[in-house]
Every structure is written in structure tokens, then in C-alpha cells.
Amino acid sequence: xxxxxxxxxxxxxxxGDNSIINCxxxxxxxxxxxWYKQESGKxxxxxxxxxxxxxxxxxxxxTVLLNKTVKHxxxxxxxxxxxxxxxYFCAENxxxxxxYIPTFGRGTSLIVHP
Amino acid sequence: GAGVSQSPRYKVAKxxxxxxxxxxxxxxxxxxxxxxxxxxxxxxxLTYFQNEAQLDxxxxxxxxxxAERPEGSVSTLKIQRTQQEDSAVYLCASSWGMNTEAFxxxxxxxxxx
Numbered sequence: 001x002x003x004x005x006x007x008x009x010x011x012x013x014x015x016g017d018n019s020i021i022n023c024x025x026x027x028x029x030x031x032x033x034x035w036y037k038q039e040s041g042k043x044x045x046x047x048x049x050x051x052x053x054x055x056x057x058x059x060x061x062x063t064v065l066l067n068k069t070v071k072h073x074x075x076x077x078x079x080x081x082x083x084x085x086x087x088y089f090c091a092e093n094x095x096x097x098x099x100y101i102p103t104f105g106r107g108t109s110l111i112v113h114p
Numbered sequence: 115g116a117g118v119s120q121s122p123r124y125k126v127a128k129x130x131x132x133x134x135x136x137x138x139x140x141x142x143x144x145x146x147x148x149x150x151x152x153x154x155x156x157x158x159x160l161t162y163f164q165n166e167a168q169l170d171x172x173x174x175x176x177x178x179x180x181a182e183r184p185e186g187s188v189s190t191l192k193i194q195r196t197q198q199e200d201s202a203v204y205l206c207a208s209s210w211g212m213n214t215e216a217f218x219x220x221x222x223x224x225x226x227x
Binding site: 031036044105 | 145149169212
């Protein structure tokens with residue numbers, strides 16, 4: 001079936017490094033993608049989104065890249081800080097009966113060492 | 115409030131007990147979603163409302179799970195005769211409408227003993 005998945009379950013980086021978290025999706029009809037950050041004991045927090053008519057979108061210290069040819073998303077975090085340590089999920093909005101349901105992959109745990 | 119609010123934050127239920135979990139979405143948000151998140155996993159979709167209409171309940175794992183949103187605002191997820199496998203964090207999210215970002219609450223951690 002259609003799914004969203006992540007290549008790396010855990011990513012460890014040093015403070016100040018740039019981080020790249022990858023995500024593969026299989027529903028070629030998906031046209032809206034969101035990255036969420038989830039800290040321990042909290043709900044997922046919206047970071048950045050991108051629609052399929054774009055290849056790149058930048059936020060504060062974060063950039064999302066979308067490659068529709070290979071159905072791949074990445075989240076880049078510049079100058080990673082200890083406060084960035086969390087689990088990161090990509091989600092695609094899957095159309096279901098006229099509604100759009102965010103569908104999540106398993107997530108990548110980002111660990112930032114001071 | 116400014117965000118999605120869920121209550122209670124923690125719930126311990128004895129096996130066989132019924133529970134009710136509440137979600138207060140962001141004011142004015144049309145869409146409301148419930149998810150179940152097991153430890154170490156991503157959120158799994160349970161059900162979706164557009165205003166008071168439950169448009170998709172394909173993710174509800176059994177007929178023991180029931181959700182409602184009678185006035186198109188507050189929603190309640192009810193689980194009857196809880197079982198140990200129901201232990202998880204239950205997340206609620208809301209959004210303005212179709213294909214917009216969903217904002218999540220803190221979740222309710224349910225432990226069935």
C-alpha cells in the first residue's frame with residue numbers, strides 16, 4: 001500500500017553541524033508534505049511544509065527539499081543545537097474520500113551532542 | 115486557548131474499564147483528527163471530522179473505539195472495555211481545512227493495567 005518511510009532511524013551530530021533527515025514517500029499523487037518535530041512527552045510540532053509545485057522551501061535554520069522524480073523529501077537543519085534533539089517525522093497529506101489525512105512515517109531520532 | 119488542548123494528560127485504566135478522552139481544537143478549525151501513537155512509532159490515523167461530520171473512521175482499530183464531535187468543536191474519543199493493547203498516546207490535531215497544516219495537542223497517555 002501507499003506509505004511514508006524514513007531511511008535512518010537515528011542520527012547523531014555534533015552541536016554546530018548541519019543535519020540532514022531524509023524521507024521517502026510512495027504516493028506519487030501526494031501534493032502536500034509537512035515536517036514535524038516531536039520532543040519527549042509532547043505532541044508533534046509543525047516545522048515547515050512544502051507543496052508539490054515547489055522544489056525547495058526555506059525557514060529559519062531549516063530547509064525542505066522535494067524531489068518528485070524519486071519521491072524523496074529531506075529536512076536540513078543548519079547549525080544544529082542541543083534543543084533540536086527530538087524525533088522528526090515527515091507527513092504527507094493523503095487524499096481519502098475528498099479529505100486530506102496527514103500520514104506519518106516512523107520518524108528519525110536526532111541526537112545533538114554538545 | 116491558542117493551541118489544541120487535550121485532557122486528561124495521563125489516564126490509567128483497569129482492563130475492561132471505559133475511558134473518554136477530550137480534545138479542544140483551535141477555535142475556528144474545521145478539520146479535526148485523532149491519532150494513536152505507540153512507543154517508538156509514528157502517529158497512526160484513527161478518524162477525521164469536518165465540522166460535526168465524521169468523514170473517515172477507517173483507522174479505528176475495533177468497534178470498541180468511538181469518536182464524536184457533536185457541535186463541530188470539542189471532540190471526544192471513547193474506548194470501551196479497554197485492553198492492554200490500547201495503551202498508547204492518543205493525539206488530537208486540528209486544521210483550517212483541506213490540505214493545510216494540522217496542529218497537534220500534547221496528547222493523552224493511556225495506560226491500561
